[in-house]
Amino acid sequence: MIFIDNEGGTDPKLNLALEEYALRNFDASTDYLLFYINAPSIIIGRNQNTIEEINQEYIDKNGIKVVRRISGGGAVYHDLGNLNFSFITNHDGKSISNFKKFTEPVIRVLNELGVTAELKGRNDILVDEKKISGTAQFSTGKRMISHGTLLFNTDMSEVGKALHVKMSKIQSKGHKSVRSRVANISEFLKEPITMDHFKKQLLTGLYEAKEDFEIHKLTEAEWKAVHELKETKYDLWDWNFGNSPKFNIQRNKRFPIGEIDLRIFVEKGHISDFKIYGDFFGRQPIADLEKRLIGVPYDKNEITNKLCQITISDYFGKLENSEFIDLVYGND
Template sequence: MIFIENEGNTNPQLNLALEEFALRNFSAENDYLLFYINEPSIIIGRNQNTLEEINHEYVEKNNIHVVRRVSGGGAVYHDFGNLNFSFITNHDVKSLNNFKKFTAPVIKVLNTLGLDAELKGRNDIQVDEKKISGTAQFSTGKRMVSHGTLLFDTDLGEVVNALNVKMSKIESKGHKSVRSRVANISEFLKKPLKIEEFRQLLLEGLYEESEPFESYHLTPEEWKAVHQLKEEKYDTWDWNYGRSPKFNIQRSKRFTVGEIDLRIFVEKGHIKDFKIYGDFFGKEPVENLEKLLEGARYEKEDISELLKDIEIQEYFGDIPKIDFIELVYGADEF
């Protein structure tokens, strides 16, 4: 395992660019670990509709960064009290969506600090039924990143202020509000720690779980490439916000794999535009499904025929194909 030094950078666009650069360019002969702390920011899941996930007026007024990541899942709030970790490894079918494997060493370290931490639900680490961490994954097909947030001493009031969390998500977790279902790790510690001290303890604990770590500092040429990726992708409106499609049909449903939210524009009986949003995790890009269905007749038989050879689980996780078809098609008038 090689530990990547991010040199204390706190810009979320730069840190996400560093993560993706390492994922796509560093040697497949090694596994890598990356830690970073971000300035106040909202990190949007790959398949989410940004404008519907954030409190736009509050975000603008308070100069909060809004950045989309490459992995699926839901939007999260970062600030200087939030420690982020990222494991970069070779792609493994058994490891994809296996959050237990990658959270286990983190949970073990938390346990040594006196926290009764455990993995709950799809991808959350909890203590006393309170979420202290969320995790997500992304695979290129050859390499994969498994990353997560650790709420150490985050301003939880800002989580509520900056995010528009849908009631369906809150209700599915059996809580009345966002604030009631999240907590900071610092609340459970027997003695106070600064986040820098916590970061060091976590790193030392992870050392014990693996072969001796080696630290790596990027070369000037590599940093130049990271900054280029930041400018060309993570700084752009197209990546972070994207287009808001014209639609006259909206269908959404929360499955065990997460919420799937469809925006469909039907004109003269044909699908002219099709957009898929949600906080699900999948291996394949949903853009492939969107393109496949655009131009099709808005008829259940036609949609079923187009999807007959498609492995829906590759896009959303474990849901039956018929459930997706029934979500796409309905009796709406257009």
């Protein structure tokens, strides 16, 4: 495994560009590990409707950046008290949605530090039933990213102010507020340590399991390419916010795999615009599924026939075609 040195940069747009560049361009026969810490920002899941996830007035007033990542899942708040880790590896088709595989080494190191952590739910690491980490994944070809947050000393008061938390998510978790569900790792340490010390201990712990551990410092040419990706993608409003579609039908439901929020525009009985939002994880681009339904009559049999040749779980995780069709057409 090779550790990628991001040289301490805290620009979330540059860090996410570095992560994607490494995924698509670094040696495909090698595993990589990347750490990065972002300045105050909201990181939006690939399939989410940004405007509905953020408190626009608050983030504008406080200079909080909003950046969309390439992986699915929900929106998260980052600041200098949050350490992000990213494993960039090959996958055999079974690694996607296998969060246990990639969180185990992190959990092991946390336990060695005296923090009794465990993986629970879809993709969360908890200590004493409080969330200290959330993870997400993205795959392309034979390569994949498994990345996550580690709330070390985050300003929790900012989370609720910067994000709009949907009631469906709160109710599904069985809690009255997000603040009561999250905690900082620093709260569970016997002795206080700095973020830099925590980062070094985590890296050392992960290094102990990999004899061939190396450090990669980006070349000037590689940094230039990362900056170009940032400028042509992560700096753009179209990527981070995107155009919200016209719709006259909205269908929303929370499944075990996450929330699916549909915006459908029907004209003269046919679907003329179709957009899917949510915090789910899937292997295939959701845009492919959206395009498939454009022009289809808004009729359950027609929709069923159009989708019979595809596997819905490729787009959402463990979800049946019939469940998705019922959501599209309005059956609960």
